[in-house]
Amino acid sequence: MSADGEESEILRDLAFTLQAGTFTCLIGPSGCGKTTTLRILLGLDRDFSGTVTMPAGNVRTVAVFQEPRLLPWRTVEQNVRLALPPGATPDIQPLFATLGLQAMLDRYPSELSLGLERRVALARAFAVMPDVLLLDEPFVSLDEHTAERLRELLIELWRRHAVTVLMVTHNVREAVQLADRLLLMNGRPARIVGDVAVPMERSKRLGGRLQQFLDELTRNHAQTVRA
Amino acid sequence: MKRAPLKLLSVLGFFLLWAVIAAAVNSPDVPGPAEVGLFVAREALSGELFYNLVVTLSRVAAAFLISLIVGSAIGIVMGQNRAVDRILDPWIIIFVNLPALVIIVLCYIWMGLTEVAAVTAVALNKIPNVVITMREGARSLDPKLSEMARVFRFSRMRTIRHVVLPQLQPFIAAAGRSGLALIWKIVLVVELLGRSNGVGFQIHLYFQLFDVAAILGYTLAFVIVMLAIEFSVVQPLEHHLTRWRPKPA
Numbered sequence: 377m378s379a380d381g382e383e384s385e386i387l388r389d390l391a392f393t394l395q396a397g398t399f400t401c402l403i404g405p406s407g408c409g410k411t412t413t414l415r416i417l418l419g420l421d422r423d424f425s426g427t428v429t430m431p432a433g434n435v436r437t438v439a440v441f442q443e444p445r446l447l448p449w450r451t452v453e454q455n456v457r458l459a460l461p462p463g464a465t466p467d468i469q470p471l472f473a474t475l476g477l478q479a480m481l482d483r484y485p486s487e488l489s490l491g492l493e494r495r496v497a498l499a500r501a502f503a504v505m506p507d508v509l510l511l512d513e514p515f516v517s518l519d520e521h522t523a524e525r526l527r528e529l530l531i532e533l534w535r536r537h538a539v540t541v542l543m544v545t546h547n548v549r550e551a552v553q554l555a556d557r558l559l560l561m562n563g564r565p566a567r568i569v570g571d572v573a574v575p576m577e578r579s580k581r582l583g584g585r586l587q588q589f590l591d592e593l594t595r596n597h598a599q600t601v602r603a
Numbered sequence: 604m605k606r607a608p609l610k611l612l613s614v615l616g617f618f619l620l621w622a623v624i625a626a627a628v629n630s631p632d633v634p635g636p637a638e639v640g641l642f643v644a645r646e647a648l649s650g651e652l653f654y655n656l657v658v659t660l661s662r663v664a665a666a667f668l669i670s671l672i673v674g675s676a677i678g679i680v681m682g683q684n685r686a687v688d689r690i691l692d693p694w695i696i697i698f699v700n701l702p703a704l705v706i707i708v709l710c711y712i713w714m715g716l717t718e719v720a721a722v723t724a725v726a727l728n729k730i731p732n733v734v735i736t737m738r739e740g741a742r743s744l745d746p747k748l749s750e751m752a753r754v755f756r757f758s759r760m761r762t763i764r765h766v767v768l769p770q771l772q773p774f775i776a777a778a779g780r781s782g783l784a785l786i787w788k789i790v791l792v793v794e795l796l797g798r799s800n801g802v803g804f805q806i807h808l809y810f811q812l813f814d815v816a817a818i819l820g821y822t823l824a825f826v827i828v829m830l831a832i833e834f835s836v837v838q839p840l841e842h843h844l845t846r847w848r849p850k851p852a
Contacts, residue, residue, distance in 0.1 A: 420750050438754055445751040449769040449847040458765055459755040484847040504755065 386412050387424070388565035394508075396431065399534055399541045401551035404561035404600060410544040413561070414439065414510050417542070430508070437508040438501045442516060444493035446485040452496050453481040459500045468503045475499050475529060491522040498526070502533050509534075511543040515550065527554060531578065548601050552589055553581050562600040570597050634816040642820040651805075652824055659794065659801040660828065662718075663787045666725035670786070671779060673726070674733025679771075681734065682741025699731035703789050707796055716797040725789045732785070733778045740774030772844050780837070787829065 386409040394400055402410050415421035417428055418439055430437070438459075446455045456468060472478050475495045485493055494514060501509055514530075515523040531554060534541055545551050551558055552574055560570035572593065576585060594601050618636050625635030646652035681688040681695075707724040714720035744767065752762045768775075794803025802821050809817035 418750075418754050420753065441747070441751065443747065445747050447748065447765060447769070450765060458757070458761065461756070462758060462761075486847065486849045500755070 385565040387416075387567070389567045390426075390561075392559055392568055392571070394540050394542060396507075396540050397538050398556045399531075399554060400543070400557045400559060401555035402542060402544045402559045402561060403546065403548060403551050404566065406546060408561055408563070409566040410546075410561060411442075411512055414512050414542070414544055417508075417510055435508060436504055436506040437510065438504055438506040440494075440497050440501050440509070440511045440514045442512045442514070444485070444490075444497040446493060446496055446500075448485050451482050451484055452477060452488070455485070455496060456500045456503050459504055461504065464504075466503065466505070468499070471499050471502055471533075474532065491518050491526065494518065494526060495529070498530065498533065502537060502539075505537065506539055508540045508542070511541065513545055513547075514543070515545075515547075523550075530554070548593065549586070549590060552586060552593070553578070558593075560597050560600045569600055572597075632813075632815050634819065638816045639819045639823060642816045643824055646817075646820060646824075652821075655800060655802050655805050655821070656824060656828060659787070659790055659803065659825065662722060662725070662790045662793070662801065663783070665722045666729065666786050666790065667779075667782055669722065669726040670729035670733055671775075671782060674730040674778065675737045675771075675775070677730070678734040678737025679741040682738040682744075688738070695731050695734055698727070699735065703728045703792065707789075707793055711797045718798075721790075721793045721798055724793055725786055728789050729782055729786055733782060736774050736778040736781075737771070740771045744770050769844075776841055776844075783829070783832070783837075787825065 390409075390413065402413065404410050412421060416424050416426075418437065446452075447458070450458065453472075456472075460466070469478070472481065475498060477492070477495055477499060480488065480492060480496075485496070488496070497514070511530075515526055518526070527550065543551075543554065555574055558570070558572040558574060559568055560572065561567070562569045574581075574589070576589065581589075622635050622637070625633050625638075643652065677691065681691055706727050710720045710724035710727070714723065748766050748770070749762075752766045757766065790801070791803035791806065794801035795807040798804055802825050805821050806818050809815075809821075
């Protein structure tokens with residue numbers, strides 16, 4: 377539903393399954409409904425018909441939003457601790473150490489750069505030990521050096537925590553560097569138009585081989601992917 | 604570091620101006636600071652001053668708490684719920700425009716010349732203002748933070764304490780500040796019309812005797828009490844609650 381009260385259909389016949397412990401990127405042009413898909417998975421958007429099936433048991437799904445969405449009136453450490461389930465007191469110091477936040481624990485978000493705020497948002501998401509982690513363009517509007525560093529940290533954390541990741545991005549190069557699998561989304565209303573595995577080892581996704589894969593992807597899905 | 608002496612100088616300047624004018628006019632109707640101070644000292648020694656200040660102050664506190672709690676509750680619901688807002692909005696406009704005197708007189712007629720009637724009348728005068736301020740606050744709540752709280756499964760208490768209240772804090776502060784100033788003025792009127800103690804009653808009494816030094820003495824004493832509350836409670840509290848805000852250069 378748009379601001380002027382007009383209803384419009386964003387998604388139709390959208391269907392996909394994520395393998396536990398895999399890293400999937402959802403790619404598509406701006407405004408095609410990627411964020412809406414995440415909001416449905418998070419239970420924030422209930423204006424849809426269809427089903428979201430989670431694995432049996434108490435599954436924790438958390439998110440890293442496009443903006444860090446930290447509480448400005450709480451310190452870095454408080455922001456992370458408040459997200460923990462009541463009564464839980466895991467040792468989150470190693471997480472802060474991995475993300476290079478040890479020296480910032482008593483700072484308020486307004487005293488941090490955007491890159492640091494994003495690290496705090498990542499720390500908050502991983503601190504709750506989620507089963508499913510949804511990320512909505514978490515590295516947008518960062519300088520390339522910072523974004524690159526955060527991507528490395530994300531992969532490191534993903535490996536260590538064995539979490540199922542679905543990340544929305546429109547940066548195809550970023551998606552190919554990070555994911556096991558790419559879901560391409562397009563159309564109006566949008567659906568999945570391509571499902572591509574990334575067969576290379578992450579450490580070898582560099583230079584010529586990365587470029588070759590990107591070229592092929594762009595050729596096969598010219599409507600959706602503009603590298 | 605330079606702020607405190609400047610404020611002090613300003614206050615001293617006020618008393619100096621007052622003394623000069625009183626000396627120039629030279630009439631019993633315009634007593635100087637010395638005469639007023641003398642009255643305050645005499646009244647303080649007899650215990651009268653302290654007793655009446657405490658009586659008035661407790662009425663102010665009761666009316667302040669009631670109006671802030673009731674007004675916040677109504678205002679937050681109105682800010683969050685469009686239907687309730689439409690239904691209650693005309694009521695708020697009526698009550699905010701009702702003269703304080705009318706509410707006071709009607710409360711005394713319907714409820715008797717009692718303490719309950721006095722505090723109710725003051726609270727009823729203030730509640731609509733609190734509602735309007737808090738409604739603005741509730742409208743400005745950031746849905747992005749509420750969503751974050753939902754995704755991370757914040758409990759109700761955790762959401763209220765760490766997500767909602769900090770966002771409402773500036774509005775609560777604004778409602779409280781303007782509330783304290785308005786309420787103590789209305790309490791004096793209430794005391795004048797239907798109570799037999801308190802600062803308002805004393806001023807009424809000395810008005811009949813045309814004792815201006817006494818009237819100014821009670822006023823001054825109460826203003827000093829309110830200033831003390833401002834500097835010892837309100838400002839430190841506000842400073843603590845806004846510690847996270849980036850300091851302006």
